[in-house]
Amino acid sequence: MSKKVILSTIMTMVLPIFAFAEETATLSAGDTSWMLISTALVILMTPAGLALFYGGLSQSKHVLNTMGMSYMAFCVATLVWVVFGYSLTFSGGNGFIGDFDLTMLKNIKVTDLEGSIPKLLHVAFQGTFAAIAVAIVSGSIVERMRFSTWLIFSALWTLVVYVPVAHWIWGGGFLSNDGELDFAGGTVIHVNAGIAGLVLSYLLGKRKDHGVEEVRPSSIKLIILGSALLWFGWFGFNAGSAGAADFIAANALLVTNVAACAGGMAWLLIEWFEEKRPTLIGCASGVISGLVAITPAAGYVDTPAALAMGALGGIVGYVGVVKLKSLLGYDDTLDAFGIHGLVGIFGALATGFFANPDVNPDGTGALYGNWGQIGSQALAMFVTMVFSAVATTIVFKVSSLITGGARVDEEKEEKGLDEAIHGEQGFNY
Secondary structure, eight states, X not given: OOHHHHHHHHHHXXXXXXXXXXXXXXXXXXXXXXXXXXXXHHHHIIIXXXXXXXXXXXXXXXXXXXXXXXXXXXXXXXXXXXXXXXXXXHSSOOSSOOOSTTGGGTTOOTXXXXXXXXXXXXXXXXXXXXXXXXXXXXXGTTTSBOHHHHHHHHHHHIIIIIHHHHHHHHSSOTTGGGTOOOSSSIIIIIIHHHHXXXXXXXXXXXXXXXXXXXOOOSOHHHHHHHHHHHHHHHHHHHHGGGSSSSHHHHHHHHHHHHHHHHHHHHHHHHHHHXXXXXXXXXXXXXXXXXXXXXXGGTTTOOHHHHHHHHHHHHHHHHIIIIXXXXXXXXXXXXXXXXXXXXXXXHHHHHHHHHOOTTTOTTOOOGGGTOTHHHHHHHHHHHHHHHHHHHHHHHHHHHHHHHHTOSBOOHHHHHHOHIIIIISOOSSOX
């Protein structure tokens, strides 16, 4: 047998092995390590960061109840996520909802992979997003909602509102193929939760003392600490959404930080100019606004775009919180709609404008010739807003029916929900 025949025979036997190896997913220790850290960072955001931020903003007699709404929302949403949420979001189904193949994470083995990381890690990471989304909603209705109603609402909202939207955009649903860019949840989380909060604030009604007397936050120190923990956790939120320890994750981390700083400075400066005093509450709110603005764009834009989006996000947040709320008179207690809803809408549209194909070839915005991207962003946003408003209303009505009403009575509201509901005090005077 000639050497040529022997060589040809060997290559015929070996090449399929190489081809199979290329097609088989393998675990990356580096990607897995980064995603473990990212998941822990996002977990830090809700029961610690958001709870402290919201708690500091609320009145001292309601601070524990406010923190508890974020804290317990994380617990409830996590349980809903592993039982039904992950399956309905990421498994099969149709364009509108997934199926039940992965209910209680059945059919997922410990050794299964999602890309280059364990599938169970993907479950955990995505679950933290569901949890913070519903916790954000609480900011619009704290200081006047029954705790029991909130717990039921949290479970139903996660399943009925958050899960379908996440499936549409991230899970292979009908908006997945429309080209909408939402790297880390600008539409899925912030627009969705912000609209839900606005709807709830109207359905539940205003606080008893709203507009009657000056309401002061319980602790500016808690606000600053909470915003700092949110800022820290947001690196896992945005950079972790790359799903790997790669160039896009590094870019996402950098632009996230830049946008946060730009948002904080923008709010501080406009407040200084308008009201003649720079406040730390304003600066912290601006930082969160900058973070919200960059969330959908973190994996698609460069540093100059992040600076612009962060600064404009801070301005949009200021206008929404200070001007628009006063003009329209709704009682969005801690500005979930103003900061997350309005800034989220801005961020989604700005992503369609600034997305840079040199950063990520999967996204090209209007600035680089693709004006249709703004239309894709607007469509996904409009669908999400309408669905969130209608579905949130239904979930609220059902939750209220189960508990016999969603609003606490005037006596409890006057006394303070910490003592009236929990028998505890946030501050021992």
